[in-house]
Amino acid sequence: MDISIVIPFYNEEESIKPLYEAVVKAMSKLPYSYELVIVDDGSSDKTLDNAMELAQNDARVKIVKLKRNYGQTTGLHAGFKHAVGKYIVTMDGDLQNDPEDIGNMVAKLKEGYDIVLGWRYNRKDKLISRKLPSKIANWLVRTVTGIPVKDNGCAIRAYRAEIIKHFPMYSEMHRLLPVITALAGARFTQIKVKHHPRKFGSSKYGLSRIYKVILDLLALKTVFSSFSRPLFGFGFVALVFGLLFFISLAISLIQLVHFQYSTIVVTLGVTALLGILSLTLIFFGIISHLIYQSGNLKIENLYKFKYKNQLANSELINDR
Amino acid sequence: MTDKAQLSAIVVYYEKYYYDDVEELFHAYKNGLDKTNLDYEIIYVIDGELPNVIDKLTGLSAAHPNIKIIKLGRWFGDATALEAGFDNATGDIIITLPSYQQVDANDIPKLIDGLKDKDMTIGWRYPRLDGFLNNIQQRFFNFLIKLFVGTHFHDLKCNVRAFKRDVLNHIYMYGDQDRFLPLWAWRYGYKVEEIKVRQFKKDFRQAFYPLRNYISRLLELISLFFLIKFTKKPIRFFGSSGLIVFSLGALLGIYLFIQRVFMGVPLADRPIVLVSILLLVFGVLSFSIGLIGELIIFTHAKDLKDYVIEKVIQYKNNKAS
Numbered sequence: 001m002d003i004s005i006v007i008p009f010y011n012e013e014e015s016i017k018p019l020y021e022a023v024v025k026a027m028s029k030l031p032y033s034y035e036l037v038i039v040d041d042g043s044s045d046k047t048l049d050n051a052m053e054l055a056q057n058d059a060r061v062k063i064v065k066l067k068r069n070y071g072q073t074t075g076l077h078a079g080f081k082h083a084v085g086k087y088i089v090t091m092d093g094d095l096q097n098d099p100e101d102i103g104n105m106v107a108k109l110k111e112g113y114d115i116v117l118g119w120r121y122n123r124k125d126k127l128i129s130r131k132l133p134s135k136i137a138n139w140l141v142r143t144v145t146g147i148p149v150k151d152n153g154c155a156i157r158a159y160r161a162e163i164i165k166h167f168p169m170y171s172e173m174h175r176l177l178p179v180i181t182a183l184a185g186a187r188f189t190q191i192k193v194k195h196h197p198r199k200f201g202s203s204k205y206g207l208s209r210i211y212k213v214i215l216d217l218l219a220l221k222t223v224f225s226s227f228s229r230p231l232f233g234f235g236f237v238a239l240v241f242g243l244l245f246f247i248s249l250a251i252s253l254i255q256l257v258h259f260q261y262s263t264i265v266v267t268l269g270v271t272a273l274l275g276i277l278s279l280t281l282i283f284f285g286i287i288s289h290l291i292y293q294s295g296n297l298k299i300e301n302l303y304k305f306k307y308k309n310q311l312a313n314s315e316l317i318n319d320r
Numbered sequence: 321m322t323d324k325a326q327l328s329a330i331v332v333y334y335e336k337y338y339y340d341d342v343e344e345l346f347h348a349y350k351n352g353l354d355k356t357n358l359d360y361e362i363i364y365v366i367d368g369e370l371p372n373v374i375d376k377l378t379g380l381s382a383a384h385p386n387i388k389i390i391k392l393g394r395w396f397g398d399a400t401a402l403e404a405g406f407d408n409a410t411g412d413i414i415i416t417l418p419s420y421q422q423v424d425a426n427d428i429p430k431l432i433d434g435l436k437d438k439d440m441t442i443g444w445r446y447p448r449l450d451g452f453l454n455n456i457q458q459r460f461f462n463f464l465i466k467l468f469v470g471t472h473f474h475d476l477k478c479n480v481r482a483f484k485r486d487v488l489n490h491i492y493m494y495g496d497q498d499r500f501l502p503l504w505a506w507r508y509g510y511k512v513e514e515i516k517v518r519q520f521k522k523d524f525r526q527a528f529y530p531l532r533n534y535i536s537r538l539l540e541l542i543s544l545f546f547l548i549k550f551t552k553k554p555i556r557f558f559g560s561s562g563l564i565v566f567s568l569g570a571l572l573g574i575y576l577f578i579q580r581v582f583m584g585v586p587l588a589d590r591p592i593v594l595v596s597i598l599l600l601v602f603g604v605l606s607f608s609i610g611l612i613g614e615l616i617i618f619t620h621a622k623d624l625k626d627y628v629i630e631k632v633i634q635y636k637n638n639k640a641s
Contacts, residue, residue: 042509055635067509067628074627082632168621170552212556219555219614232615234608241604262589269594277601284608288615295619 002032003106004085004161008039008075009093013046014200019095020054020061026099032106037062039079042069073174080165088164092155096124098194105158105191114163114186117149117178118156118193125197137213144217147182149190156193168297172212176220183224231285232292238281245274325386327360327432328409329353331417332401335368339419342376349417350384352425356432358413363388365405368395399493406488414488418479420523427517431482439487439510442473442502443480445519453528461537465503468545473502473514480517483510490628500544507548509628551626554613558606566603572596 005023009016020036027034038051040063048065055061064078076090087109091097097118105116125131134153141152152175163186167177182188226233248271255264329349333339346362353360364377364387374391381387390404402416413435415428423443434441448455458477466472476499483505491504506512550557573596579585587593 052633055633059635061634063631063633065630065633067630070509070627078627078629081629168618170617170621211560212553215555215559216553218559219611220618222611223615223618237604237608262586266587266589266591266593270597273594273597273601277604280605281608284612288612291612291616292619295616297619297621 001035001085003027003034003087003089003102004037004083005034005089005091005099005102006037006039006076006079006083007091007093008041008072008079009043009047009051010041010069010072010075011043011045011047012093012200013043013050015093015095016047016050017054019091019093019099020058022095023099023102024058026102030103030106035060035062035083035085037064037079037083039063039075040065041071041075042066071172073169073172076174077169080161080169083161086161087158088161089158090155095199096196097154097156098196101156101191101193102158105156108189108191109158109160112187113189114160115178115181115188116158117151117188117190118154119151119190120154120195121192123195140214141176141179141217144221145179145183147179147188149179149182151190152176152179154193172216175213176216179217180220180224183220226288231282232288234281234285234288238278238285241274241278241281245271245278248274325361325411326358327353327356327413327415328405328411329360329362329415329417330365330402330405330409331362331419332365332367332398332405333370333373333419334398334401335370335395337419339373340421342373343380345419345421346377346380346384348421348425349428352428355426355429358432361386361388361409361411363390363405363408365401366391367397367401368392399498402498403493409485412485413482414485415482416479421520422478422523423480424518424520428480428482430515430517431480434513434515435482435484437511438513440481440483440502440505440512441515442475442482442512443478443517444473444475444514445478445523446474446516447519449519449521449523464541468541469503469548471503471506473512475514476500476502478517497540497544499540503544503548508626509630552617552621554617555610558610558613562603562606562608562610564603565599565606569596569599569601569603572599 005027007019016038023036036058038054038061040048040051048063051061051063055063062082064082066075066078079090080088087106089102089105091099101118105118108116123131134151138149138152141147141149157178159181163181164177167173167181167184169177173180178188222233229235231238248267252264252267252271255262255267331345331349339345349362353362362384364373366374366377366389374389377387377389381389388408390408392401392404405416406414413432415431423445427443431441431443458475461476462472462474465476481501487505487508487510490508491501493501493504497504502512546557572592576587576590576593576596580587
């Protein structure tokens with residue numbers, strides 16, 4: 001199997017058939033074998049029935065039905081688990097992406113990239129409620145991670161399967177997935193894709209996602225950048241507060257000697273608090289080490305993909 | 321009885337808890353279970369030292385081969401005792417029954433019937449025979465659950481619960497979380513239904529429990545709230561609360577600093593400086609805990625499977641027929 005197309009659906013009964021037809025039409029022009037993994041994320045409408053109809057007539061359609069609605073990340077994760085293709089393409093189930101772009105994306109993967117991200121350069125959505133928040137989020141992602149992502153919210157993406165299957169997916173990670181994989185050393189590129197206005201149903205996200213993106217990013221960035229630092233970055237912060245502790249201690253002592261009429265409770269209190277904070281942070285750092293050592297996902301292991309792929313790419317270049 | 325039963329009933333005897341007369345209880349449950357027309361077994365889990373109960377059960381098991389007795393080495397607590405029972409259950413359907421009659425045993429078949437199109441059915445004692453005080457407490461508890469978790473069941477204290485074995489494959493319980501089993505099942509996407517059953521006329525109730533029961537119940541509720549809302553995003557809770565407290569401390573600090581520099585108010589003997597620093601310290605700690613939480617989730621995310629795939633469908637031939 002060359003390509004697995006994984007599409008999570010949540011209450012998209014009208015879209016599912018046209019999307020299937022569009023995928024079949026687009027894929028018939030390409031020389032690859034493929035499967036279509038339809039993830040039914042606990043839809044309450046006829047999505048599943050319509051999908052069953054497709055599956056009955058086409059052995060390339062696989063349906064993964066989830067117990068209830070868990071959200072897009074989980075939907076994708078479940079889909080990846082049951083995808084058998086060498087490359088995995090993901091898309092939204094709302095017909096806004098165009099399956100015609102799959103060919104270009106897979107061609108990029110064949111060139112040696114690990115991830116190909118779609119870029120909706122001509123986006124057909126409302127400006128205030130959809131495009132603006134997305135612009136801010138993209139800017140944030142670029143600034144925090146330093147990865148030049150133009151359109152982090154674009155759902156049409158192509159991945160090399162072995163890379164994506166090793167990544168932890170939780171919370172709302174799917175949106176940040178390209179960034180995470182890029183941080184871990186995967187080679188990524190972006191290509192312009194077509195984007196259509198929404199025909200059926202309604203959009204399922206709102207403005208609230210920006211604050212989530214910020215915090216998720218911060219957490220990820222810390223996890224990724226801190227594992228090589230002493231005490232997981234806590235060491236440095238502890239040092240800063242330790243320094244403040246000594247300054248505060250010095251002030252207390254000066255006060256004790258020179259201003260005997262005033263109370264030193266406050267300055268000594270501040271000193272004690274800073275000292276405790278510094279110590280606690282060091283303990284946190286030690287705990288972080290314990291957690292990291294006992295965890296089954298090591299960031300070093302993620303980096304190994306990089307070397308493997310670079311090797312593969314250099315061989316590719318030699319071939320030419 | 322070596323072959324597989326269709327239905328496993330689990331009765332847990334706690335060392336520290338009230339229980340009815342063992343033989344009377346057995347016959348009541350037997351009557352109820354007979355009416356389901358299923359092949360069943362009754363698993364007794366003895367949690368702690370209860371020699372009298374074991375003697376009586378051993379006597380019963382001579383005449384009734386479908387009794388299994390499991391004795392735990394010491395008192396382990398509700399969830400562990402139940403897990404021991406589950407591990408030894410052979411049936412595809414499991415029903416838990418308390419060590420005293422909460423509900424009329426004749427209503428057991430109702431719960432089993434309910435499993436046809438649900439994954440879990442739990443007893444809801446209705447109409448309630450308890451006193452006014454009990455009802456108020458129950459309502460308040462349910463209100464808190466609704467507030468924290470987003471859904472609630474009318475009678476979480478009813479331990480008569482029937483469910484399919486599959487439910488247990490995904491839910492891990494520890495401590496006293498067995499009370500919230502229906503909430504977890506609901507959370508994982510299983511279909512849980514409450515079925516009204518008649519309350520047993522001698523159902524044992526106290527108007528008030530010792531204070532530590534209430535405290536531990538409140539703590540359980542809080543941990544449930546965190547587990548359900550923030551399991552996979554600790555930074556969202558600890559990080560934002562840390563940031564808020566830190567900014568408060570910082571604002572206060574800046575205000576004091578301005579007073580010191582421009583208005584000449586001396587700082588050294590003002591206790592409010594301590595408040596500012598305390599807020600800053602708490603902010604940093606809370607944020608750090610959030611980051612540690614993220615680290616735990618990130619490195620263990622592969623073990624945290626919190627969703628259930630109901631089925632995977634693929635037709636091998638071009639036509640299904």
